[in-house]
Every structure is written in structure tokens, then in C-alpha cells.
Amino acid sequence: MGHSAGIWDQKSEFEVVKDWNGISQVVLRSPRGASARVSLHGGQVISWRNDRGEELLFTSSKAIFKPPKAMRGGIPICFPQFGNCGSLEQHGFARNKMWSIDNDPPPLHPSDSDGKVFVDLLLSPAEEDLKCWPHCFEFRLRVSLGMNGDLAMISRIRNIDAKPFNFSFAYHTYLSVSDISEVRIEGLETLDYLDNLCQRERFTEQGDAITFESEVDRIYLGSPNIIAVIDHEKKRTFVIKKEGLPDVVVWNPWEKKSKSMTDLGDEEYKQMLCVDGAAIERQITLKPGEEWTGRLELSVVPSSYCSDDLDHFRS
Incomplete structure (x- = not known):
């Protein structure tokens, strides 16, 4: 990552550094030592x-x-589409564009900043974007770290055009896991899902948790706003809380597909799992002047919590 002399913003408690390509990165640090890099x-x-x-x-x-390629890992933002359709590049253009730091964002609810270190970013369409997706928008993103190290992302997309537009969206979150065969997801049981490995055919989840022994590429529909990813070997649980994002994408490329991907090591599928808060099945429609908000919060707790204690997070 970048190691050049940083610019420290006292007001928002973030540092701006450059990576080896000269691209700016924002480093957030919580008082207890957690950090995030954007x-x-x-x-x-x-x-x-x-x-x-x-x-x-x-x-x-x-x-x-x-x-212009998006990096394989972290949390790429998929907008204005998820997947591959029409004239847009796969997963849309937001993850491939240069964003700017927004020094004068419109106010958010006080709870979105209290006790948190955060940065506000802004994306507006360039001329080339309007050629393939002819809609004027403002996309504001707040990335924040809580006192306890929780990571939160709040996206606000406003239609500043004269006509309505539709979009789909996902936070394409690559979680680091000890071994994919030791991981399970709780909170998606009994839901319907679209299977991307079967031309998006619709199925109903039968398992009491989702476990992994082959390639998985699914969109779970109408999901609860909190789910858990339990890593048995590391004895830790990722708790994913979301708002405005009814769907959850679950993806692991497994062995065969990994070997065909130039930017993924042949065996690395074992150490990753994508679990995305998303809005895909029903696109978001914004009339002129309307704004949509999608929130994601990630936290990590010891696995002793497990599913019985998810109610503790729902409160």
C-alpha cells in the first residue's frame, strides 16, 4: 500500500496517502487501533x-x-448494474472510476458520525459514462470506522436528471476466511434464490445453514437485514447488517473457475467468500430529485455468539 507522506485531516481524522500508481488512498484509524483503507x-x-x-x-x-481494472478483493461497489447485461461493463462503472473526497457533504443522521472516524467520497458521471448510461446522478459514499472497529458504508444516490432512471447495486464484499469448507452462513435459510450457475433459475434454500463444497453463485431474495458468516477454524463470526439492500449475493468461484481467473491464485478460493448486501432482483427506481440510501455495517464477534445471539444485534 501507499507509504508516502500523508496529509492528515484533523477534522475527520483520516490520512491521505498515495499508492505505487500515485492513486490517493484514505486511511481511517479508530482510537483502539482498528483501521480501514479506501x-x-x-x-x-x-x-x-x-x-x-x-x-x-x-x-x-x-x-x-x-x-481501469477494479482490484480483486476488498469491497468493490457495483453500480449501476450487478452482473453483465447491456452496453455497460460487468458490475457497472463505479468501481472503475476515480472518486473525489467530498469536503462539504449534506448532513447525515448524527448516529452516522458520532464516535466514528469517517470519510465522505463523491462520484459524478463523466462524459464517457453518460454515453453508455445517459443519466445524471450524484453518488455520495461515507466509509466509517466505529470505536469498536465496526466498518460501515453508506451510499446515497440522487437523481439530478430530468427523467427517472433504474439501477441495481451491490457491495461486493470479499471476506477473509480460514478455509471455505469450514465456513457457514446463517440467516438465509428457507429463502428463495436465483442461481447464476443455472441461468438465474429460482430455487428455495433447503439447508439450515449454507456451507460450501463446490462453486456457488447465488442471489438470495428478500433477505433479513442481519446475517452471520461463521468461520469455525478462526472461531469468529462476521455479522453483516444492512438497510435498503433486500438481496444477498453469495459467491465462491471454487477450483475450476479460479484457475481461469488471471487475478486470482489457483488455491485462493479457499481463503475468500463474497457475501454482498445488494439490490438486484427489483431495480431501484429514482424519479428526478429522489435519493436512495443503502447501508452496510460489518462487525466481527467471537463465534460463541452464533445464531442464537443474532437477536442481540437485531435490537
Whole structure:
């Protein structure tokens, strides 16, 4: 990552450094030692560490950190589409664009900043974006770290055009896991899902938790706003809380597909799992002047919590 002399913003408690391509990154540090790093290329969170310095997000050892390609890992933002359809590039253009630091954002609810270190970023469409997606928008993103090291992302997308537009969205979150075969997801049982490995055919989840023994690429529909990813070997649980994001994408490429991906090591699928808060099945529609908000909060707790204690987080 970048190591140049940083610019420290006293007001928001973040530091701006440059990576080896000269691209600015924002470093957030909580008082207890947790940290997050956000690249202005894509508005992408590329690192999230707990107060012991352990990396909680997966990044491929073969990741390409050079624009215009999005980096394989961290939390790329998929907007204005998820997947591959029409004239837009896969997962849209937001993750490939240069964002700017927004020094004068419109106010958020006080709870979105109290006791947190945060940075506000802004993306507006460039001329080339309007050619392939002809809609004027403002995309404001707040990335924050709580006192306890929780990572939160708040996206606000406003239609500043004269006509309505639709979009889909996902926080494409690469979680770092000890071994994919030792991981399970709780909170998606009994839900319907679209299976991308079967032309988006619709199925109903039968398991009492989701476990992994082959490639998985699914969109779970109408999901609860809190789910848990339990890593048995590390005895830790990722708790994912979300608002405005009814769907959850679950993806692991497994062995065969990993070998075909130039920016993913052949065996690295074992150390990663993507669990995305998303809005895909029903696109978001914004009339002129309307704004949509999608929130994601990630926290890590000891696995002794498990599912019985998720009610504690729901309050």
C-alpha cells in the first residue's frame, strides 16, 4: 500500500496517502487501533483490520492495482448494474472510476458520525459514462470506522436528471476466511434464490445453514437485514447488517473457475467468500430529485455468539 507522506485531516481524522500508481488512498484509524483503507479508484475499501492488526477482507495475491481494472478483493461497489447485461461493463462503472473526497457533504443522521472516524467520497458521471448510461446522478459514499472497529458504508444516490432512471447495486464484499469448507452462513435459510450457475433459475434454500463444497453463485431474495458468516477454524463470526439492500449475493468461484481467473491464485478460493448486501432482483427506481440510501455495517464477534445471539444485534 501507499507509504508516502500523508496529509492528515484533523477534522475527520483520516490520512491521505498515495499508492505505487500515485492513486490517493484514505486511511481511517479508530482510537483502539482498528483501521480501514479506501482507494479513490472505485471508492473501494481495500483493507479493514481489527485492533490486533488482522486483515478481515480478502485481497488476491494476484490482484491488479492499476486502473481501469477494479482490484480483486476488498469491497468493490457495483453500480449501476450487478452482473453483465447491456452496453455497460460487468458490475457497472463505479468501481472503475476515480472518486473525489467530498469536503462539504449534506448532513447525515448524527448516529452516522458520532464516535466514528469517517470519510465522505463523491462520484459524478463523466462524459464517457453518460454515453453508455445517459443519466445524471450524484453518488455520495461515507466509509466509517466505529470505536469498536465496526466498518460501515453508506451510499446515497440522487437523481439530478430530468427523467427517472433504474439501477441495481451491490457491495461486493470479499471476506477473509480460514478455509471455505469450514465456513457457514446463517440467516438465509428457507429463502428463495436465483442461481447464476443455472441461468438465474429460482430455487428455495433447503439447508439450515449454507456451507460450501463446490462453486456457488447465488442471489438470495428478500433477505433479513442481519446475517452471520461463521468461520469455525478462526472461531469468529462476521455479522453483516444492512438497510435498503433486500438481496444477498453469495459467491465462491471454487477450483475450476479460479484457475481461469488471471487475478486470482489457483488455491485462493479457499481463503475468500463474497457475501454482498445488494439490490438486484427489483431495480431501484429514482424519479428526478429522489435519493436512495443503502447501508452496510460489518462487525466481527467471537463465534460463541452464533445464531442464537443474532437477536442481540437485531435490537
